[in-house]
Amino acid sequence: MSLINRRRFTAGLGAGLAAAGSASLIGKAEAAEPLKVGFVYLGPVGDFGWTYQHDVGRKQAQAALGSKIITSYVENVPEGPESQTVFAQLAASGHKLIFGTSFGYMNYMVKVAAQNPGVNFEHCTGYKDAKNLGTYDIRFYQGRYVQGVIAGKLSKNGVAGYVASVPVPEVVQGMNAFLLGMRSVNPHATLKFIMIDSWYDPGKEGDAAKALIDQGCDILTQHTDSPTPLQTAASRGIKAFGEATDMIKFAPHTQLTAIVNKWGGYYTQRIKDQLAGTWTSDNTWGGFHSGMLAMAPFRNMPPEVAALATQTVADIKSGKNKVFVGPLTDQSGKIFLAAGQTMDDNTLSGMQTLVDGVEGKLS
């Protein structure tokens, strides 16, 4: 099972159940008059990861706007033609704003949006838009830079390990940002990584973590979704970072912090715009500054490191630190971003070059 992205992967996971009863479950959250807002999820809301965080966002928007809106969601929607039916159904049943939260919905959303000019659509992680179709995503790499700063401070030998999934730009951004964060406090730091060819395989994630620790990494981070690497780090007595959500209960003395996806504020704002009639198609790539990304509390580290991490978050938030700023050298020592330049979003979103200090090749 070779999978391109986590959204698609979650669909594979759910296949046992999802294929059977997917599109039929529309959860009505509240019964009132006004604006109907629909959400289409790839996984179950109980996946405790990607879809779970989106549903937390939906609930926050519902709570913030109360009786002015009704939110509905459809979970376990595969990234195939079925999704087109679900979007069309939501549009036909009076939903005026519809969020699709998986990359693979893209072409189906484009079609349904064209057929329903009176309905607005928003697509998470996609890149195609239209007058009534916008896109949104999170700059996860900002959080990885903060992790790198912490790792650079805490690692004794300056070698960190990165349990990675598949070599897509989001993961390359993540590894580079982590290394740059480490180097900002320890110029000799290096990063080893292992790709496990999956977003979610607890056994293999744990094995990769063991292999990295054996090879001298004394701090771990992960770009895969299960808490196994964190648990492995705990059993080996080193520190590590959680992923997508606060995983502290799996490793109370090990997790330093975690990247937490926050969709609630964004959803609330876009629904408000729709209510006010000011919604326009937009491409949002949010981060700390827009409140779409947050770090779990800084734990298990000395107060001065926590203070530095807090300061780093503040610097990224204020735009003082843009993470990918030249000079950046690739693994062969060639400069690929000149001194003083900031990488533009277009280049960034297609990133396939590893920076000097990351060991190993993308394959």
Place this chain on the structure above:
Amino acid sequence: MIFLIVSFLVSMISASTPLLIAASGELIAEKSGVLNLGVEGMMLMGAIAAFATAHATGSTSLGMLAAIGAGMMMALLFAFLTLTLLANQIASGLALTIFGRGFSALLGAGYVGIAAPTLSKLNIPILSHLPVIGPILFHHDVLVYGSFVMIGAIWWFLNRTHAGLILRAVGDSHDAAHATGYPVLRIRYAATAFGGAMAGLAGAYLSLSYSPLWAQDMTAGRGWIALALVTFSAWRPLWLLFGAYLFGGIMFLSLYLQGMGVPIPAPFISALPYLATVIVLVLISRDRRRIRLNQPACLGKSFHAAA
């Protein structure tokens, strides 16, 4: 260097154990002539049963018992379909896997993202403190030791006992065994149930020790690798032991090499166990006699006693 090798071997043992446990159960089932492709589904049911029970009671022993029970229930369902109702074994086995994946996900919905007790490592006095050998061989949990005992017992059972001979006879010629007066169906029911119990236990190893949590589909294809292993070993217990460690070792070595900067494409790693099985099958099928000697002749065939 020694440290690297030691820690590699320790990790390899834990990666190989679930394969060995599940495959040793399937070996017995196949030796009796029953081909149960539902290993993946039975492992998943075992994993959720073990996790849920350990979470509720705080006892990993009860968790393992529950996993054995859950695996057996699944296997008995399969046995009822194929042995009593004479349904096709291939189709029923695939159905069992699909059912197990879905049903374990349903049962496990409330257990995602929570922690439960994990199997503790057993330390053996003196032996565990030996340099080099101590950490490799004598610092594991009960299922690792159990898997060795089990495969030894299976070898002894199949090759040195009367009951093992009967089991093999049933698998090789159910008509002859029936004519001799042996209860073919009862023996197959028992062998299938044992296969289910072992698959369940392998699932318990995953959710209580290897990656101690519940996650939908957490076996990630290990049931299929266990099935491949039985064929790989040409139905011989000692080769099964060797194969389980070879597969576990290859999977882990490839991660190791990647961490050392050797560029191995990750999808290739995922394909390795299956590739190894294909290669070995090609190699052993050059000697048809050897296969015929070991492969149960009635594997996958339904038995209906002519009155």
